[in-house]
Amino acid sequence: MTPRLRQPQPHRPHPGLANLTRRCRLGVIGAVGFALSSSIAGAQHLLIPMDDAQQNHLKAYGLTFNALKAGNRAEWFINYRGGSFLLPDAPDLRRLATLAGITLEPLDNGRLSQIRAEIASGNMDAVTLEKAPKIAIYTPPKSPPWDDAVTLALRYAGIEYTTVWDDDVMNGDLKKYDWLHLFHEDFTGQLNKLYLGFRDAPWFVEQRDRNLETAKRLGYASIPALKKAVAERMRQYVEGGGFLFAMCGATETLELAIAAHNADIAAAYADGTPIDEDVDSRMDWKRAMAFKDVHVEQSPFTNSMSDIDGHQVNVPARRQPLGQFTLFAFSAKFDPVATMLVQDHRTVIPDYYGVTTSFNKAVIKPGVTVLAYEEGAPWVKYLHGDYGKGSWTFLGGHDPEDPQHNIGNAPTDLALHTTSPGYRLILNNVLFPAAKKKPLKT
Amino acid sequence: MRAMELEQAGKWREALVAYRAALDSSLTASILGMERVYDQLGKRDSVLPLIDTLIAKRPNEPTLRTIQLRTLAYLHRDEATAAAFEKWLRTAPRDAAPYREYARILLDAGRSASADTVLQRAQRALGGTRDITVEMAQLRAATGLWELSAQSWREAMQTSPYLDQAAVFSLFPTPDSVRGAVRQIFRAPPVQVESRRALAILELRWGSAREGWNALRDLPPTDDAVKAWTEFGDEAEASGAWLVARDAFAAALAKTPTRELAVRAANDALSGGDPTSAVRLLEPYSAATDSESVRSVLPVRVRALSALGRAEEAEALISANATRLDSLQRVRLVRMAAWGWVRAGNLAKARAAMGTTPMGEDDDRTMGWISLYEGDLRSARHILKRSSETNPEQLLALAFLGRTKVDSAPQAGSAFLALVRGDSAAAAAQLESSAATVPDAAALMINAAARIIAARHDDSGAVTLWQRVAEQYPTAPEAAEAELEWARVLRRRGDTAGAVQRLEHMILTYPRSALVPQARRELDLAKQSVPSP
Numbered sequence: 001m002t003p004r005l006r007q008p009q010p011h012r013p014h015p016g017l018a019n020l021t022r023r024c025r026l027g028v029i030g031a032v033g034f035a036l037s038s039s040i041a042g043a044q045h046l047l048i049p050m051d052d053a054q055q056n057h058l059k060a061y062g063l064t065f066n067a068l069k070a071g072n073r074a075e076w077f078i079n080y081r082g083g084s085f086l087l088p089d090a091p092d093l094r095r096l097a098t099l100a101g102i103t104l105e106p107l108d109n110g111r112l113s114q115i116r117a118e119i120a121s122g123n124m125d126a127v128t129l130e131k132a133p134k135i136a137i138y139t140p141p142k143s144p145p146w147d148d149a150v151t152l153a154l155r156y157a158g159i160e161y162t163t164v165w166d167d168d169v170m171n172g173d174l175k176k177y178d179w180l181h182l183f184h185e186d187f188t189g190q191l192n193k194l195y196l197g198f199r200d201a202p203w204f205v206e207q208r209d210r211n212l213e214t215a216k217r218l219g220y221a222s223i224p225a226l227k228k229a230v231a232e233r234m235r236q237y238v239e240g241g242g243f244l245f246a247m248c249g250a251t252e253t254l255e256l257a258i259a260a261h262n263a264d265i266a267a268a269y270a271d272g273t274p275i276d277e278d279v280d281s282r283m284d285w286k287r288a289m290a291f292k293d294v295h296v297e298q299s300p301f302t303n304s305m306s307d308i309d310g311h312q313v314n315v316p317a318r319r320q321p322l323g324q325f326t327l328f329a330f331s332a333k334f335d336p337v338a339t340m341l342v343q344d345h346r347t348v349i350p351d352y353y354g355v356t357t358s359f360n361k362a363v364i365k366p367g368v369t370v371l372a373y374e375e376g377a378p379w380v381k382y383l384h385g386d387y388g389k390g391s392w393t394f395l396g397g398h399d400p401e402d403p404q405h406n407i408g409n410a411p412t413d414l415a416l417h418t419t420s421p422g423y424r425l426i427l428n429n430v431l432f433p434a435a436k437k438k439p440l441k442t
Numbered sequence: 443m444r445a446m447e448l449e450q451a452g453k454w455r456e457a458l459v460a461y462r463a464a465l466d467s468s469l470t471a472s473i474l475g476m477e478r479v480y481d482q483l484g485k486r487d488s489v490l491p492l493i494d495t496l497i498a499k500r501p502n503e504p505t506l507r508t509i510q511l512r513t514l515a516y517l518h519r520d521e522a523t524a525a526a527f528e529k530w531l532r533t534a535p536r537d538a539a540p541y542r543e544y545a546r547i548l549l550d551a552g553r554s555a556s557a558d559t560v561l562q563r564a565q566r567a568l569g570g571t572r573d574i575t576v577e578m579a580q581l582r583a584a585t586g587l588w589e590l591s592a593q594s595w596r597e598a599m600q601t602s603p604y605l606d607q608a609a610v611f612s613l614f615p616t617p618d619s620v621r622g623a624v625r626q627i628f629r630a631p632p633v634q635v636e637s638r639r640a641l642a643i644l645e646l647r648w649g650s651a652r653e654g655w656n657a658l659r660d661l662p663p664t665d666d667a668v669k670a671w672t673e674f675g676d677e678a679e680a681s682g683a684w685l686v687a688r689d690a691f692a693a694a695l696a697k698t699p700t701r702e703l704a705v706r707a708a709n710d711a712l713s714g715g716d717p718t719s720a721v722r723l724l725e726p727y728s729a730a731t732d733s734e735s736v737r738s739v740l741p742v743r744v745r746a747l748s749a750l751g752r753a754e755e756a757e758a759l760i761s762a763n764a765t766r767l768d769s770l771q772r773v774r775l776v777r778m779a780a781w782g783w784v785r786a787g788n789l790a791k792a793r794a795a796m797g798t799t800p801m802g803e804d805d806d807r808t809m810g811w812i813s814l815y816e817g818d819l820r821s822a823r824h825i826l827k828r829s830s831e832t833n834p835e836q837l838l839a840l841a842f843l844g845r846t847k848v849d850s851a852p853q854a855g856s857a858f859l860a861l862v863r864g865d866s867a868a869a870a871a872q873l874e875s876s877a878a879t880v881p882d883a884a885a886l887m888i889n890a891a892a893r894i895i896a897a898r899h900d901d902s903g904a905v906t907l908w909q910r911v912a913e914q915y916p917t918a919p920e921a922a923e924a925e926l927e928w929a930r931v932l933r934r935r936g937d938t939a940g941a942v943q944r945l946e947h948m949i950l951t952y953p954r955s956a957l958v959p960q961a962r963r964e965l966d967l968a969k970q971s972v973p974s975p
Contacts, residue, residue, distance in 0.1 A: 099949050101962050146973045156971045316585055317559065321552040404586060409617050411973040415966050 044089035045107040046097070047115070050082035051345050056418040059100040060085065061427040062157030067093055068434055069132035069160065076340065076435065079124040079332045080115065083343025083428075086126075100158070101418070125332040127340065133178035133243070133433040135161040138169070138185060138234075138250075140210060146411030148183040149247060149399045153426045156414040166214045169230050174237040178433045182250035184355050184398065186305075187231045187257035189224025190270045192249060192355055193303045193314075224266035231257035235287065239388030245429040249355030251394040252308045255291050259283040267300030275300075289387045290394055291363045309396070310379025311357035322351040322403055325372045325381040327425075335369075340432045341384055341393060342371050346421035351381065353405060354398035359383060372425075382425065393429050400425070445475055454479050469496070470505045477509050487517055501533045508543045515547045523547070527560075538564065538573035545577040554584040571597075576605060583612040588620045592627040599636040606640040614647050621648065629657060635666045642674050651683030655690055663697040675706070684714030692723060701727055701735060708742045717749035736766045744778045751863070753782030753791065777808055785863050789816055814839055815859035817852030835861045838890055846883040853879050854887065861894075870894040874907065885911050885918030892924065901931045922952040926961050933968050941968045 048060045064074050064085045072093070075086040087093055089106060097104045107115070119126055137151055141163070146152060154161050164173060164180075174180060186192045191208060199205075208223075215226035235258050238244045246254060256265055263282035268274045275298045276282055285292040295307045303314035312318035327342040327349070351357070351374065358379035364370070365385075371393075372382035383394045398405045400422020401412050417423065445460030461475040473489075473496065480489045493510045500506060507530045514523040523544075530540040541564035548557035558581055564574050571578050571594070579594030595609035616624050628641035638657050645654030658674055661667035675690035691707035704723050711720035720742065727739045740763055747756040756779040760772065767775070776795055783792035792812050810825030823843045831837065839858045857872035873891035877884040892907035904927070911924035929944035945965045949958055966972045 095950065098953055099946055099962070099965065101959070156966070158969075158971065317555055319555045319585070321554065409619065413972050413975075415963055415972045 045109075045112055046087045046089050046093060047105040047107050048085040048087060048097075049103060049105060050084045050343065050424075052082075052419075054082070054103045054345070054419065056101045056103070057082075057345065057424055058153060058157050058414060058418055058420065058427060060102050061424075061431060062159050063087070063093065063096055063100065063102055064129065064431060065132050065157070065159045065434075066096065068129055074129040074434075076127040076129055076343075076431065077115070077119060077124065078127055078336060078339045078343055079122070080119050080126075082345035083340075085129075086112075123329075123332050125336055125339070127336055127435045129431060129434040131434055132160075133430070134176065135159070135179045135181065135430065136164045136168075136174065136177035137161050137181045137183075138165065139163050139183065140207070141165055142206075142210070149412075149423070150181045150183060150245070150426050152399075152412060152414055153423050154430065157427060159427075159430060166218065166226060166230050169233045170218055172233075174233065174242065175240070177242070179243045179245065179430065180234065180237060182234070182244070182246040182254060184248040185227075185250050185253070186355075187227045187250065187253040188260075188270075188305060189222065189227040189257075189266050190300075190305075191223070193267075193300065193305070222266070222271035224264075224271045227253075228257045228260065232261065235289070235387075238289065238390040238392055241389035243390060243429075243433045244392040245395070245426075246392070247354065247395045247426070248398045249305070251290070251359070251396065252305050252356040255288045255308070256283075256294070256296065256306060259285050259288045259291075259294070260296075261287065265296055269300060285365075288365070289392050290359070290365060290368055290383055290385060292365045294363045305356075308359055308363055309356040310360045310377065311353060311396075313353045313357055314355070322353060322357075323374050323377060324348050324350050325374045327372045327382075328370060336435075337391075337432065338369050338371060338384060340435065341382075341425070341428050343428050344421050344424050345419070349400070349421050349425075350403065352397040352400050352403040352422065354396060356396055358396040359394065393432075395425060395429075445472065449475060449479055454483050465496075469500075469503070473505060473509060477513070486513055489513055504534075504537075504539045504543075507540065511543055511547055515551065535567065538568055541567075542574055542577050545574070545581065549577070549580050549584055552584075554581060557581050558585070576602075576608070579609070580612055583615075588613065588616045589623045589627060592616075592624040595640070596627055596634075596637045599640060600634065603636040606636055606643065609640045610643045610647060613644055625653075625657075633661060635661060635664070635670050639670045639674070642670070643677060646674075646677055646681055646683070651678050651681060651686040654678070655686045658690070659693060663693075668694045668697050672703070675710075679706075679710060684710045685716060688714060688716070688719065688723075692719075695723070699726065701730075701739060705738050705742055708746065712742065712746055712749065717746040720746035721750070731763070731766065733766065736763055737771075740767075741771075741775060741778070744775045744782075748778045748782030748785065751782060751785035751787075753779050753786050753788070753795075756782045757795070780808055780812075784812065784815065784859070787859065787863060789859070811836070811839075811862075814843065815855045815862070817850055817855030819843060819846065819851055819855075820849035838886075842880075842883050842886055845886055846880045848880050848882070851876065851879050857887070866894050866898060870898075885915035885920040885924075888915075889920035889924055892927065896927065896931070901934070905931050916951070922948055922955040922957050922961075925951075926957050926964065929961070929964060929968075933964065938968050 048054070048063065050057060050060060054060060064087065067074055067087050070092070072088055072090065077084045077086060094104070116126065118124070135154070137148070139148060139151065151161075162177070168174075184192065191204070191211070194204060211223045211226070215221070215223050218226060220226040220229060231254050234244065234254065260283055262284060263279050264271070264273055264276045265279055266275065275296070279296045279298065283294065283296065285294065291308055297304045297306055304312050304318070311320045311322075325348070327344055327347045328338070329347070330338040330342065332339045358374070358381050360379050362378070364380070364383065368383050368385040370380045370382070371384050373380040381396050385392055399412055401417045401420055402409060414420070414423065445457050445464055448457035448460055457479050458476060461472045461479065464472045473493070476492065477489050480486050489509065490513055493506055493513070497503070497506050497510065507526070510526050511523055514526055527540055527544040534540060541560055545557045545560045545564070548554070548560060557577070561574055561577055561581055565571055568574070575594050575598035579591050579598055582588070582591035582594060592613060595605070595613065599605050599609060613624060624644075625641060628637045638661060641657040642654040645651065645657060654674065655678070658670055661670065671690045671694040675687045675694065678687035678690060688707045688710035691703050691710065695703045695707060704727060708720040708723045711717065711723060724739055724743050724746070727735055728743070730739065740759065744756045744759055747753070747759070760767070760775045760779060764772065776798060780792045780795040783789070783795055789812055796809055796812070806825055807829060810822050810829070813825065814822035826840060826843060829840055831840065835858070838861070842854070842858070853872060853876035857869055857876050860869035860872055870891045873887045873894070877887040880887065888907050889911050892904045892911070895907065896904035908924040908928040911918065911920050912928060915921055925944055925948040929941045929948065932944060933941035942965065945961050945968065948961050949965070952958065967974060
């Protein structure tokens with residue numbers, strides 16, 4: 001679960017929308033959706049169904065994102081036909097949909113009124129999306145785009161993003177972005193404890209040298225010190241109002257790094273000093289976003305960071321088998337944010353491993369929203385919460401369409417998984433910052 | 443056994459009574475039968491009290507212990523299963539069976555970590571892995587330790603050669619990146635037929651038949667090796683890897699020459715498009731005149747010679763064996779020889795050969811093809827309207843006949859003749875030049891020429907023709923394909939912008955074309971939205 005070394009590829013947005021510049025604003029249509037939608041009353045519309053009628057769910061998110069980016073307004077009909085989108089009937093959008101193989105249904109105002117009535121009468125809601133969020137992905141400069149499920153999904157869907165790395169974070173650049181994504185970066189600075197098994201592998205040597213060089217350049221003595229500082233900047237970013245989405249090992253290690261501001265949680269091979277003997281008691285979990293009272297794994301020979309992960313995939317004696325997880329059903333009108341994050345055409349999804357696969361219930365802070373759980377298991381899969389003025393979402397696992405994902409495996413080709421329910425969860429997070437959040441009522 | 447008869451008749455309750463009555467005389471069969479019957483009745487747990495009673499009397503009977511573990515695991519009574527395992531161990535501390543059975547149950551349940559714990563205990567208690575190699579192999583595969591698993595399977599096959607299929611099943615999911623290491627383990631010295639045979643089948647399942655044969659080809663030619671070669675030949679045939687099957691049978695043939703093997707190898711060579719080797723493989727049997735050789739060898743030789751255009755030799759063979767052939771056999775062989783004349787380009791001789799046989803439906807169809815190659819489209823269309831040929835050249839010709847209303851087109855006929863003769867350069871040139879003579883099928887002819895030219899790695903020549911189809915015949919069925927192929931060449935040449943433009947035009951212009959999914963795939967690749975394969 002480590003980057004394969006390939007030449008980086010520049011990512012460019014859809015050329016077809018480059019000439020469209022209109023900007024829109026945020027807002028939510030809930031029960032008052034009828035009134036606010038009067039501005040599009042005279043127009044024709046395109047419904048992008050997101051149930052089984054859709055042939056390419058993943059690109060449908062890209063179409064909606066790019067429609068917003070081009071200045072159009074969109075609506076997200078949460079819980080209506082798998083979380084469908086409503087777009088204006090513009091020739092450019094039809095063209096993009098045809099090119100991408102996205103199923104769309106033209107609507108006249110009469111049919112739209114019927115749909116709105118249906119939405120108003122059930123556990124559904126219409127959320128206005130008005131601004132394409134500015135997306136940053138925290139990834140090393142030479143990292144290939146194919147080793148990170150979010151980057152894979154964004155590239156496939158045609159969603160524009162910028163990559164940021166330690167220099168950008170420490171320079172304060174995060175404030176330029178609405179949405180920050182983290183993947184399997186090890187914020188404890190121990191390079192995912194792969195030192196013992198891969199210390200001579202070229203990709204590992206390059207990864208270590210690059211991190212060391214960055215640490216020195218930015219004035220830190222070791223990689224753990226650098227990553228701790230980076231994690232603190234990310235905590236401040238969320239506290240200040242940013243949206244953070246993390247997957248795989250980044251979920252667990254970010255929290256460990258944040259809580260360890262007065263503790264040494266890195267093994268001697270990483271920073272020259274052993275992990276504090278009393279590390280558990282030195283951790284400050286009040287600062288963390290999702291977890292509390294975690295036991296830090298102190299052995300450098302055990303490929304696990306803590307007891308946050310329920311599956312412990314890299315520790316043979318602890319590894320738990322994969323099951324399937326269930327998306328929680330929320331009230332669309334009262335919990336629109338949580339509802340947006342679980343929009344899917346499937347409610348039960350096969351699980352998949354990652355450096356961190358799941359989150360033990362026992363260490364989750366009160367008040368955190370569980371978005372997906374495994375029936376009867378002591379862990380959950382998908383979490384969301386508020387922190388300061390911002391919010392965060394953690395999704396366990398590495399790649400929803402590659403359950404085992406071993407180092408060296410071929411990258412996932414999303415053209416073969418156009419209706420992937422697991423990848424939809426990632427893309428829900430991309431569009432969620434486009435909508436203004438309602439306060440939770442439950 | 444009466445109980446078994448009752449069970450097979452679905453008389454479950456009567457069978458239970460009968461099995462119970464037979465417990466003392468035939469314990470194993472009876473208790474296994476009761477387990478099956480209880481399962482049918484949906485009362486799997488009912489076997490447990492009986493098992494407990496029997497175990498009290500016979501604590502060292504492994505079948506009873508195994509059924510107990512299996513039943514408890516089926517009922518998801520994990521703690522009771524673990525306790526039963528521990529009890530069994532106490533009665534047989536030096537026996538591998540408890541570890542094996544419990545580890546298998548855990549592996550089947552996907553609890554590989556627990557199975558690992560059990561097998562580690564087994565290693566300590568038994569002083570090694572000799573008696574648990576299969577379980578070790580399965581465990582290692584289940585936990586993604588493919589190399590270690592391969593090592594265990596190789597070790598297990600040394601004593602139990604029949605495990606090759608289990609090894610293949612277990613190692614089939616090995617990721618691409620680790621397959622090289624698995625190959626090395628199975629190919630490492632000393633050379634063992636079992637491990638090579640398992641690797642060969644594994645390679646077949648992985649889609650690399652040639653690599654499979656490479657695993658077997660250097661075996662010393664023992665009887666076991668010959669058996670492995672012929673079995674692999676069977677598997678390769680079933681996978682449609684004809685030339686690999688030919689090589690396997692040919693290797694077996696060198697050690698144990700038989701007519702049957704020679705005919706199979708030659709048939710595979712023909713199916714794989716190599717008639718030359720088919721002729722060579724049958725050479726030792728060319729003088730045989732016994733009825734079985736005439737029945738099995740002669741048709742393959744005639745077919746091979748005809749495929750090579752050596753019609754005269756084919757006809758000589760038929761004449762030499764004329765007295766040993768019945769009329770039906772003769773007609774079939776003459777028809778093959780007529781195709782030999784077609785492939786030699788001599789349509790007059792082909793017609794003459796067909797004239798010597800009474801006309802059945804098949805012969806009539808052969809005449810239809812000869813008419814097409816002569817340019818007599820009217821006759822060809824009439825005769826071939828119910829044709830069921832499936833090879834690409836003939837399908838193209840049938841599509842051409844279906845498209846054009848022209849009755850006579852000698853130039854087009856020559857083009858299709860060149861195609862069936864395997865003269866691709868002449869076929870491409872004639873397909874293109876004859877397009878003007880069949881205006882209603884011109885796009886089909888030019889597109890076909892472009893495909894052939896592209897297959898000959900002349901991208902520039904092909905693009906010229908595809909561009910012509912796309913621009914001059916935009917409403918023809920071939921236009922979408924031409925534009926797609928044109929775009930593919932542009933992408934291969936690095937002209938991404940040009941490729942994207944063509945692909946977008948193709949998708950938007952022909953949104954209902956069956957090729958649109960392929961065009962979208964190309965578009966994703968051109969825009970680097972997905973990783974390159």
